[in-house]
Amino acid sequence: MGCSSCGTATGGKPTGCKSNGGCSTGGCNRMNTYDWLRNLPMANTEDQCNVVEISFSKGTRKDFYRNTTLQLFEKGDLVTVEGVSGFDVGEVSLTGEIVRLQMKKYGVKEENPDMKKILRIATDRDLDQRRINKEREPEAVIRSRAIAKQLNLNMKISQVEMQADGRKATFFYIADGRVDFRELIKVYAQEFKVKVEMRQIGARQEAGKVGGIGSCGRELCCSTWLTDFKSVNTTVARYQNLSINQTKLSGQCGRLKCCLNYELDTYLDALQGFPNDCDQLQVVKGTAYLIKKDIFKNLMWYSLPDSNKQYPLTIERVRKIKSLNRQNVVPEELEPVEVTSSKTVEVEPEFVDVVGQISLRSLERADKKKRQQKKNQQQQQQQQQQQRTPATGQKQVSRQQQPAKQQGQAPQKKTEGARPQPPRHKPNRNKPQEAKKQGKTDA
Known part of the structure; x- marks a missing residue:
């Protein structure tokens, strides 16, 4: 709001x-x-x-x-x-x-x-003076960190807050132990011309001052509404059946997330109905070890040494097996229950081929115009070729037929790069008869 x-x-x-x-x-x-x-009314x-x-x-x-x-x-x-x-x-x-x-x-x-x-009430002059001094803070943070590094002090300057009139500056720092910053205060006072106040804060308080976005997608709790920082340990994660992964359980400050404590009371109330001494159950196949407790379905999950499968058991069945084990009776099976999901299975949509169904009129018009232009160009080229070929063909034929008519021979095709061959005459089968006739006449 x-x-x-x-x-x-x-x-x-x-x-x-x-x-x-x-x-x-x-x-x-x-x-x-x-x-x-x-809106509470006041009597006095x-x-x-x-x-x-x-x-x-x-x-x-x-x-x-x-x-x-x-x-x-x-x-x-x-x-x-x-x-x-x-x-x-x-x-x-x-x-x-x-x-x-x-x-x-x-x-x-x-x-x-x-x-x-x-x-x-703040005047315009007060606000202008505050704005001028607030603009000095980023530069003061950089310079103060450099000075602390030169003095070999094991500390980190997180933030510098200037007073509105510029006469005092508060330096917030983080350190694992005690730091002797007597010499540091003298250097800061000489460098920034202000009265110096050093204040040590923790990693969570630094994250609240700097701010940021958490893994949940919202702004950090310590920078919006959380003021009291309670201790968080890995036992909280075990109660909630969370895997002990430091990278996933740690926040922006490098410590365990404060939100792990939010639902801890709900889990502790729900776990009161589960038996505490049922970490191991004896059956014929071997020893079943407890894996996790599901407070939402009131089930306890066990695993056997001969398989990687997990078996969900009801609380009543676990108590019954435990009572039989105390009587030195080993049941044959765990008798797990079937876990059915109440969520509706989403049907994946079938593949639909929409090629050709979607048309872009502007692209189609441009493509049609290009094809028409290309077709017109091809027709023009064909017409030009047809006009050139008959004239050149007649000239070649006339040139080749004139010597053929004069010699009484058929025209021959010329091949480039080949020697001209003499014309071949057909053999005259009537030659010997003509020779005989000539001999008779001569005689």
Whole structure:
């Protein structure tokens, strides 16, 4: 849900908080607390809580301030508060009676005389000065890490938070043990010209400050709403029948995921109906070992040493076999149950050949036009060849037939690269008779 100032402007982007659509994922509601006592009627206005909760750096740090002014503040107002030898600018996150519950949760007393005060509504000058000093933070992180590395300190600077007036800087660091940073503070004060405060945080707190997207696809819990970090160990994963895989069970911070504790109570309540001393069962085929417990179907899965198959057994059957084993009776079989899935099997769609069914008119027209042009060009070339061939053919025939007619011989084809052969005459079978006649006449 977006706040009241997230009106939509041109381009579909919110205009109020400038989060550009990140309200539902923690852009506006980062480390937010819902004020469910807002509409509670007050009988006596004098007993109204005068303490206001102020958040800094987009909700990564919160503190309580006393409202000594006559002005009533609402959630989302930017106010100027007392700082270390100066002032700071924050955003009002909670007002009213729910602030007393938050103070009780964190152990802060309302009558504490050391509680700082709200000075005024933030002016334009205060906001400009805060913006200028906030732009120094990324450069300060890079420079501070380089200085810590030069001094050979086993620590990591996670974040640097500048005060709105630029007189103080808080350096958040991570270290496995204690670090002697007395020399480091002197170098930081000389380098950045500010009052230095060093604050050690854990890996989970660093992930909450940096932020990110978890394996579930949502923004990290530690950066949106989770404030108390409970211890998480591998026993939690075993209760939930999860494989002990560090890469899958670890979060962005490198520690076990905090969400492993969310469903632990439900699993513990469901496991109370399962027997605890049934890790091994004796049957004729051998010893059956417990693999897992299914709290949703109330089944216990066992495996035999001679096969890799897993056998699901009901709780009553497991208790019966265990009671027989105590009486030194070994049953013949485990008698597993058949597990049927209630999910409907999705039928895969058959292959359909849609070649030729889908047509693109624009492409078809272009293709048809190209084919028509090609056909016209071929016809023109054929016509030109037909016009050239008869004239050249007549000339060749006339040239070859003229010497043939004069010599009384048939025209011959000329071959390139071959010698001209003499004309072959047919043998005259009447020659001897003509010779005889000539001889008689001569005689």
